[in-house]
Amino acid sequence: METLEKMTPKICLGGITKEYIAPRTGQRTLAIADVSLDVFQGEFLCIVGPSGCGKSTILNMIAGLARPSRGELVMDGKPIRDPGAERGVVFQDYALFPWKTVRENIEFGPRYRTAGPLSASERDRIVRHYIDLVSLTGAENKYPHELSGGMRQRCAFARALANEPEVLLMDEPFAALDAQTRLILQEELLRIWGEELPRAARKTVVFITHGIDEAVYLADRVAVMSNNPGHIKTIMTVDLPRPRRESLRATAEFQKLADAIWQLIRHEAYEATIDRH
Amino acid sequence: MAAQQDNGLTVQPARTAAQPGAATPGWPTSADQRIWTALGAVFIYLRSMAVFLVIWHLGSRWVGNAILLPSPIDSAEALVELFADGEIFDNVTASLSRLGVSFGLAIVLGVSLGFAMGMNRTIYAMVDPMVELLRPISGIAWIPLGMFILGVGEALPTAIMFYGAFFPIVINTVVGVQAVNPGLVQAARVLGVSQRAIVRHVIWPAALPNILVGARLGAGAGWMAMVAAELIGAPSGLGFAIEWYRELLMTPKVLAFVFIIGLLGYLLDRLLRGLQRRLTPWAQAGGGLT
Numbered sequence: 001m002e003t004l005e006k007m008t009p010k011i012c013l014g015g016i017t018k019e020y021i022a023p024r025t026g027q028r029t030l031a032i033a034d035v036s037l038d039v040f041q042g043e044f045l046c047i048v049g050p051s052g053c054g055k056s057t058i059l060n061m062i063a064g065l066a067r068p069s070r071g072e073l074v075m076d077g078k079p080i081r082d083p084g085a086e087r088g089v090v091f092q093d094y095a096l097f098p099w100k101t102v103r104e105n106i107e108f109g110p111r112y113r114t115a116g117p118l119s120a121s122e123r124d125r126i127v128r129h130y131i132d133l134v135s136l137t138g139a140e141n142k143y144p145h146e147l148s149g150g151m152r153q154r155c156a157f158a159r160a161l162a163n164e165p166e167v168l169l170m171d172e173p174f175a176a177l178d179a180q181t182r183l184i185l186q187e188e189l190l191r192i193w194g195e196e197l198p199r200a201a202r203k204t205v206v207f208i209t210h211g212i213d214e215a216v217y218l219a220d221r222v223a224v225m226s227n228n229p230g231h232i233k234t235i236m237t238v239d240l241p242r243p244r245r246e247s248l249r250a251t252a253e254f255q256k257l258a259d260a261i262w263q264l265i266r267h268e269a270y271e272a273t274i275d276r277h
Numbered sequence: 278m279a280a281q282q283d284n285g286l287t288v289q290p291a292r293t294a295a296q297p298g299a300a301t302p303g304w305p306t307s308a309d310q311r312i313w314t315a316l317g318a319v320f321i322y323l324r325s326m327a328v329f330l331v332i333w334h335l336g337s338r339w340v341g342n343a344i345l346l347p348s349p350i351d352s353a354e355a356l357v358e359l360f361a362d363g364e365i366f367d368n369v370t371a372s373l374s375r376l377g378v379s380f381g382l383a384i385v386l387g388v389s390l391g392f393a394m395g396m397n398r399t400i401y402a403m404v405d406p407m408v409e410l411l412r413p414i415s416g417i418a419w420i421p422l423g424m425f426i427l428g429v430g431e432a433l434p435t436a437i438m439f440y441g442a443f444f445p446i447v448i449n450t451v452v453g454v455q456a457v458n459p460g461l462v463q464a465a466r467v468l469g470v471s472q473r474a475i476v477r478h479v480i481w482p483a484a485l486p487n488i489l490v491g492a493r494l495g496a497g498a499g500w501m502a503m504v505a506a507e508l509i510g511a512p513s514g515l516g517f518a519i520e521w522y523r524e525l526l527m528t529p530k531v532l533a534f535v536f537i538i539g540l541l542g543y544l545l546d547r548l549l550r551g552l553q554r555r556l557t558p559w560a561q562a563g564g565g566l567t
Contacts, residue, residue: 033447063467085469086384095464099482109468163468
């Protein structure tokens with residue numbers, strides 16, 4: 001972990017501020033203020049925070065779907081302005097194309113992207129590889145409405161991976177799933193991400209969640225965000241050994257880390273809950 | 278009283294619980310059930326038709342004038358005659374070929390304009406007021422003016438039908454394009470796909486269910502308007518035939534042609550509905566996923 005800080009970051013957010021201006025009243029709302037964050041090659045970074053703290057806004061800006069009002073947003077030394085195939089996104093609601101089968105959804109990127117689309121045979125190989133990887137074998141020709149929530153999740157994940165991005169951005173990908181499926185998919189995610197591989201061979205992941213347990217279980221580092229306006233409170237390093245297994249959740253270190261994060265955001269979580277009622 | 282009620286309550290669930298187990302061996306298979314359901318539907322259909330025909334027959338007896346209201350039997354005979362001497366086919370062919378030309382044109386131009394309006398705010402702002410102004414005017418209202426400009430011939434009914442079909446297609450295409458889930462467009466954008474590919478592979482299929490609804494509405498409206506135009510503005514076709522036999526006071530044949538118009542309109546809608554199911558199976562099955 002010490003070596004991390006000396007590397008040049010893969011993605012660099014410098015003093016990012018996002019302001020929304022209401023179209024009719026002209027009223028300005030500060031969504032996030034002065035967020036600075038470095039994401040390193042091969043690292044699994046989780047961003048946690050209470051709802052409405054601007055987690056998804058940050059992810060959308062890295063994806064190139066939104067632009068910061070102020071601040072610097074750089075990947076590999078080049079500013080991020082638009083979406084690109086090198087940054088894959090898994091959306092919370094999966095956003096699968098309902099008129100395409102599992103196979104066609106997964107091959108969408110490799111087939112239609114502007115930067116180096118693949119031939120039919122190459123696509124076939126890649127699609128088969130990722131279908132196997134996410135255990136969707138046998139469901140290739142089903143349509144999204146025929147799949148369970150967990151299978152849709154896997155399909156969305158495979159669609160992002162099959163485009164072979166350098167960075168994978170995940171926006172609360174397990175939020176809509178039941179608790180058991182979520183636990184299984186978390187372990188799957190770490191396996192597919194390549195816990196066993198050396199860091200240089202892993203993909204860089206930015207993972208948004210409001211589950212503290214989920215963040216500690218998955219991440220190398222956890223960025224804890226706070227409300228009004230959204231900003232990063234602390235970045236915690238999770239020094240738990242990999243590969244991680246289910247049993248890790250019961251250990252004292254795990255509990256200690258999770259509790260430390262909870263203490264950081266509980267005050268605001270309570271406030272947000274009480275305000276709303 | 279209380280004891281009796283208790284008895285009743287405890288005995289009943291036991292009875293219902295025992296029933297399915299006892300009845301299972303005799304339960305009909307799903308294939309049997311499907312046949313019976315189909316037969317039942319046919320029976321209900323025939324029953325409604327029978328009631329309608331009886332009322333019609335009694336009505337014609339009561340009127341007592343075969344020119345004002347012929348009996349269903351006379352009308353059926355007229356229909357058979359029209360088929361036997363092949364006269365009906367000429368008129369059906371004339372009407373259907375006009376339908377083909379005008380509906381094809383309405384689809385091509387309506388979908389193109391609808392896409393342009395749905396994708397581009399400026400075009401929408403420019404064209405929408407005109408569409409909204411013309412849309413409530415029935416195609417039939419243009420027939421007199423159309424006779425001035427186009428005369429009696431192929432052009433008038435074709436143009437009137439095009440007019441009737443065009444607006445539902447345009448409006449539903451606009452709705453379809455504007456209602457595309459922006460999340461799907463974003464999903465395609467983050468995969469590094471070009472704007473052209475997004476239009477072709479995301480917006481087009483996402484809008485297709487609405488476009489097909491517009492096509493069905495347009496076909497129905499156009500069919501009605503075209504028959505009206507043929508009444509006075511064409512030398513052939515189903516509407517022309519109705520007017521022809523009316524002048525000859527051959528009411529059974531008038532009704533036979535009316536029946537054919539209804540039948541063809543119905544078949545056209547069934548055809549388009551089948552197309553809907555073929556082209557957009559996801560839209561029929563998963564309502565929540567669009």
